Amino acid sequence: MPRSRARRRAASALRLIAALVFAGGLYTAFAPAISAQDAPLSPAAMEGKALFDTSCISCHGMNGQGIEGRGPSLIGVGGASVEFQVSTGRMPLGSQGAQALEKPPVFNEEQTRQLAQYVQELGGGPQLPEGNDLHSGGDIAAGGQIFRLNCSSCHAFGGGGGALSSGKFAPRISDTDDRVIWAAMLSGPQNMPVFGDNQLTPDQKRDVIAYIQETLKDRDPGGFNLGRLGPTTEGLAVFVVGITALIFTALWIAGKS
Amino acid sequence: MKRRKIDLKTLPAKAGNEVEDRLGVATPLRSIINKVFPDHWSFLLGEIALFSFIVLLLTGTFLTLFFEPSLKEVTYDGSYTPLRGVHMSAAYASSLDLSFDVRGGLVMRQMHHWSALVFMAAIIVHMLRIFFTGAYRKPREVNWIIGSLLFWIGFLAGFTGYSLPDDALSGTGLRIASAIMLSIPVIGTWLTSSIFNGEFPGDIIISRFFIAHVLLIPALLVALISVHLALVFKQKHTQWPGPGRTNTNVVGERFFPRYTIKQAGFFMAVAGVIAVLAGVLQINPIWLFGPYEAGVVSAASQPDWYVMFLDGSTRLMPAWQINIGIGNGYVIPPIFWPTVVLPGILTTLPLAYPFIEARLNKDNKIHNLLQRPRDVPQRTALGAMAVAFFLVLTLSGGNDVIADKFNISLNAMTWAGRIGLLILPPLAYWVAYRICLGLQQHDREVLAHGVETGIIRRSPDGRFYEVHQPLGHDHEALPYAGWVVPKKMNRLGALGPALKGFFRPLERPAEAPVSPGHPPVEAAPERREIESKH
Numbered sequence: 001m002p003r004s005r006a007r008r009r010a011a012s013a014l015r016l017i018a019a020l021v022f023a024g025g026l027y028t029a030f031a032p033a034i035s036a037q038d039a040p041l042s043p044a045a046m047e048g049k050a051l052f053d054t055s056c057i058s059c060h061g062m063n064g065q066g067i068e069g070r071g072p073s074l075i076g077v078g079g080a081s082v083e084f085q086v087s088t089g090r091m092p093l094g095s096q097g098a099q100a101l102e103k104p105p106v107f108n109e110e111q112t113r114q115l116a117q118y119v120q121e122l123g124g125g126p127q128l129p130e131g132n133d134l135h136s137g138g139d140i141a142a143g144g145q146i147f148r149l150n151c152s153s154c155h156a157f158g159g160g161g162g163a164l165s166s167g168k169f170a171p172r173i174s175d176t177d178d179r180v181i182w183a184a185m186l187s188g189p190q191n192m193p194v195f196g197d198n199q200l201t202p203d204q205k206r207d208v209i210a211y212i213q214e215t216l217k218d219r220d221p222g223g224f225n226l227g228r229l230g231p232t233t234e235g236l237a238v239f240v241v242g243i244t245a246l247i248f249t250a251l252w253i254a255g256k257s
Numbered sequence: 258m259k260r261r262k263i264d265l266k267t268l269p270a271k272a273g274n275e276v277e278d279r280l281g282v283a284t285p286l287r288s289i290i291n292k293v294f295p296d297h298w299s300f301l302l303g304e305i306a307l308f309s310f311i312v313l314l315l316t317g318t319f320l321t322l323f324f325e326p327s328l329k330e331v332t333y334d335g336s337y338t339p340l341r342g343v344h345m346s347a348a349y350a351s352s353l354d355l356s357f358d359v360r361g362g363l364v365m366r367q368m369h370h371w372s373a374l375v376f377m378a379a380i381i382v383h384m385l386r387i388f389f390t391g392a393y394r395k396p397r398e399v400n401w402i403i404g405s406l407l408f409w410i411g412f413l414a415g416f417t418g419y420s421l422p423d424d425a426l427s428g429t430g431l432r433i434a435s436a437i438m439l440s441i442p443v444i445g446t447w448l449t450s451s452i453f454n455g456e457f458p459g460d461i462i463i464s465r466f467f468i469a470h471v472l473l474i475p476a477l478l479v480a481l482i483s484v485h486l487a488l489v490f491k492q493k494h495t496q497w498p499g500p501g502r503t504n505t506n507v508v509g510e511r512f513f514p515r516y517t518i519k520q521a522g523f524f525m526a527v528a529g530v531i532a533v534l535a536g537v538l539q540i541n542p543i544w545l546f547g548p549y550e551a552g553v554v555s556a557a558s559q560p561d562w563y564v565m566f567l568d569g570s571t572r573l574m575p576a577w578q579i580n581i582g583i584g585n586g587y588v589i590p591p592i593f594w595p596t597v598v599l600p601g602i603l604t605t606l607p608l609a610y611p612f613i614e615a616r617l618n619k620d621n622k623i624h625n626l627l628q629r630p631r632d633v634p635q636r637t638a639l640g641a642m643a644v645a646f647f648l649v650l651t652l653s654g655g656n657d658v659i660a661d662k663f664n665i666s667l668n669a670m671t672w673a674g675r676i677g678l679l680i681l682p683p684l685a686y687w688v689a690y691r692i693c694l695g696l697q698q699h700d701r702e703v704l705a706h707g708v709e710t711g712i713i714r715r716s717p718d719g720r721f722y723e724v725h726q727p728l729g730h731d732h733e734a735l736p737y738a739g740w741v742v743p744k745k746m747n748r749l750g751a752l753g754p755a756l757k758g759f760f761r762p763l764e765r766p767a768e769a770p771v772s773p774g775h776p777p778v779e780a781a782p783e784r785r786e787i788e789s790k791h
Contacts, residue, residue, distance in 0.1 A: 141338075141340055144339050144340065152553065157546050158545045163556070163656075163658070163660040166666050167669075214339050218339070231560060232557065235374065235563075243305075246305050250298045253298075253519055254296055254301060
């Protein structure tokens, strides 16, 4: 029995609608980002959003989406980055330059964690482990080898820091707490490369921090360390101290006649 | 029992006679003891180098007792925890042991390194004195050449010694040295593989550098220093012009006892300063650098200061590579020009300089009197030019540290170095030249018109002028003698003789002369209370 043309058309339209509904349903089921957007913020993140909306929004934009030419988007940046930038005072930024400078932090520890939580809930990203002691039990010698291979090319052997191109620099590593170092490795702030957990495992990060804390504690058995800057300051010292003292001695001895 | 009487007064003479009877050294010793050395502080700069070399030999001998010059791989098990269990060469491990487990080892290592820096610095300062005073002129050209060679041999001594601990910093330096050797066209590859016995780093370079550093180079240094000093004895020391001092005499102190005692004291002072540096300032902390691995290159990797100018020239050199299409093609890499050609010029040009200057001046005379820098403006300006050139290169060698610590862009530092290298030396020439002429002119002015007295006089017609004290008799101008011209009245005795002593006066200040026309000042009469007569 031949079907009418109208019935055939209605059936194909129905099939199309069913397929669309199926695809849409699949998409909804497998795209968590969209549902996360709608999830309510945790109380800490709510506090963080309040801080964000008064201090960060002018550059990083509404909901951390970034403003072209002023500040990057923070979606997916993660809490580790926020903790590094805010707890070292680099954010809020003093002025646009080659890179953000360290200064006394504006927010206290609790506020920093609230901000971090907020950015974390905006779109995920790398996060710091719990606790303030992230170096106990690390292998200092192994950490030293990782440090010399990966970190010393910018931060220098003794952690004295070094210059990068066009006014950028790797800062001196000093009086730094474990969380900040971990956050730096995890998030790669400014011009630092990211050392994610697949490049340096959490155990290796622990080793590196153990090494850094050990060398900071190491009180330079040879005397004043001249900034741990190597032969440059040693060369300066030999003229400013050594040769100057000896020329004065020569003046003194020659004056005795 | 009879006690024999010893006459203390005749004892030295008797002992001397006994020695003379056996050795017969009185005649040669007398001429040495009676040798006269002129006394001026600037003549003691070379001694700083000599004495720091002695400290180098002494401390270096100590270090060889514990150092193991081998690239054999060992596992560190000493007392420096951050490196425990790390694989490293025996050379590095023994250097760590020297620093942490040998009693006094660290301070000896630091004294050795500081005295090396002082040695090279003193050579430079001494050479500047020789250059700016014209002390290298005939007959002393040979000693100038020996001195220049001593700098470059000291340079090699420093570099080989610096490489011995096999730490990551010195390994980086060694890598650069191998790159420099490789850059020499045609022979580079052969040269490198013969020095390293194959590919860098090989397993023999430390042993080879060790024997060069502890035997060959020091032997060469000792030999050249001996000839250097023997020539000073033979040719006699130069002296400044001045009253009683001519081109054919030497005015000064006898070698023994005064000069010897002074020099012994100066040696103690040099050793003391080096010991203080070593005790107070940390140098070359090899434990922070870690063992050398090809992948480890730290920021702020600099050589010691006297090599830094080559590092600087490398940093400033644009990346100009020359490809020559002969055969399979030859490449002259850009590093060839700043690290092979430039030092080549810098070694040979100074050697020839005394002869070039003599030829240009058509000067074939013997010169035993020094010249003040201001009296030969061209030479002084050339020297200033060379110093500016060296300084720009040296600062550029540390330009990353300067950029970082003074918040300057590293790119800006590099360009400042490039432009500065071209502009600053001629500028230094011009400035030094003008300063010399200015100083000369002032000397001539004082010789012609006398010393400013500070007394302003007014003539009957109302003009003011300053009274000048002429230096010559009857207001005649004195000839220009190339020596210090007194420019203040108290140099002419207006305030009594100058006090002797460096830190404190050795004698009481003389009474200031009172002008005869001046009425004597009497003490004020004692005050008395007025009493009533009742």
